[in-house]
Amino acid sequence: MNAKQKMRHILDTLAEMFPDAHCELRHSNPFELTIAVLLSAQCTDETVNKVTVSLFEKYKKPEDYLAVPLEELEQDIRRIGLFRSKASNIQKLCRIVIDKYDGDVPSKHEQLTELPGVGRKTANVVVSNAFGVPAIAVDTHVERVSKRLALAKPDDTVLEVEKKLMKLVPMDEWTLTHHRLIFFGRYHCKAQNPQCPICPLLDLCKEGQKRMKPGIVKKTKNKAMKPKIANEG
Ligand code: SF4
Numbered sequence: 001m002n003a004k005q006k007m008r009h010i011l012d013t014l015a016e017m018f019p020d021a022h023c024e025l026r027h028s029n030p031f032e033l034t035i036a037v038l039l040s041a042q043c044t045d046e047t048v049n050k051v052t053v054s055l056f057e058k059y060k061k062p063e064d065y066l067a068v069p070l071e072e073l074e075q076d077i078r079r080i081g082l083f084r085s086k087a088s089n090i091q092k093l094c095r096i097v098i099d100k101y102d103g104d105v106p107s108k109h110e111q112l113t114e115l116p117g118v119g120r121k122t123a124n125v126v127v128s129n130a131f132g133v134p135a136i137a138v139d140t141h142v143e144r145v146s147k148r149l150a151l152a153k154p155d156d157t158v159l160e161v162e163k164k165l166m167k168l169v170p171m172d173e174w175t176l177t178h179h180r181l182i183f184f185g186r187y188h189c190k191a192q193n194p195q196c197p198i199c200p201l202l203d204l205c206k207e208g209q210k211r212m213k214p215g216i217v218k219k220t221k222n223k224a225m226k227p228k229i230a231n232e233g
Contacts, residue, residue, distance in 0.1 A: 006204060007168040010149060013200050014180040017188070021179035023129045026052055030105045030130035031062065031097075034112075035090060037122045043081045051079055062094035062103055089117030107131040120159070124178075134174040138162045141185025142178065148189060148207040 001009070014021075024045045027033040032052070039048045055076055059065050065073060074087040093115045097105060105126070106112060112123035124137035136142070138158045142165075146152045151168060152161040169177050188195050196208040 001204070003168060007151070009204065010151075010201060011169065011173060011177060011180075014177070014184055017200070018180045018183040021176065021183040023125070023179065025049065026056075028056075030107070030126060032056055033130050034093070034105050034115075034118065034122070034126050037125045038089060038093070038117045039077060039080050039086055041082065041086075041117075041122075047080060051077055062097045065090055065094045066098075086117065092116040093118070105130070107133075109133070109135075120162075124162075128175040128178065134171050136162055136165045136169065136174045136178045138165070139182065140191075142181045144191060145181050145185040145189050148194070149201065149205055150207070 023033075025033065025036040025040060026049045027036050035055075036048055036052055039051065058076065070087055070091060073090065074084055077083045077087055080086065096115055097103060100106075101111075106115075107127065107130075109123045109127050112118050112126055113120060118126075121137045121139060124135035127133040128135040128137065138146075138161050143152075143158055143161050146161050146165060147154055147156070152164045156164070165177070166174065185191075188199065194208065194211065196202055196205075196211050199205065199208055202208045202212070
């Protein structure tokens, strides 16, 4: 099986496992999605969704975020990690969106990454989910799963993982593949307890086969005593 055939098999398997994979951050327009993704850095989607229920009720447009003191916005998102810098970035972002883009979140990747608090991953999520532009956003799940399945090398950067996936996956499947890899990583190939014994990809996953060997499982358990901190959103 060559690399493209292997990828095809993975894509078809993920499609069977997670036919309805989608963005799990609540939002009803591009602006809300941008705020939600910005809030989700180093935080779970679940926590963000709890906070945005009342946040999006109170703040509907960029002007609303600028109409309150920074401290009030901080309090409204205080359950989220790094809430102070995120509140500050949200207000700066809103100022730019109003001054430069007439109140609408821009639709181009390079415009989005110029906004405070918006990196490459956030911009990919926004262009693909809000504007229908194909993109593969590489978060912690996509990175881990890609490396375990040897679609990328263990020491590849996030950008290198993204580029490798873009080469292997047909462009019209980029966005859906991003969602399916996240679901696969979040619910099946989990960071601490991947479901290797029941994994339909075990045949082609050397990492899974290694983990199935008793000696290695023991080693993994020992290593688990010092877990790495990761964004498990
Ligand atoms: S075999 Fe295990 S490590 Fe490999 S993809 Fe499946 S769950 Fe993940």
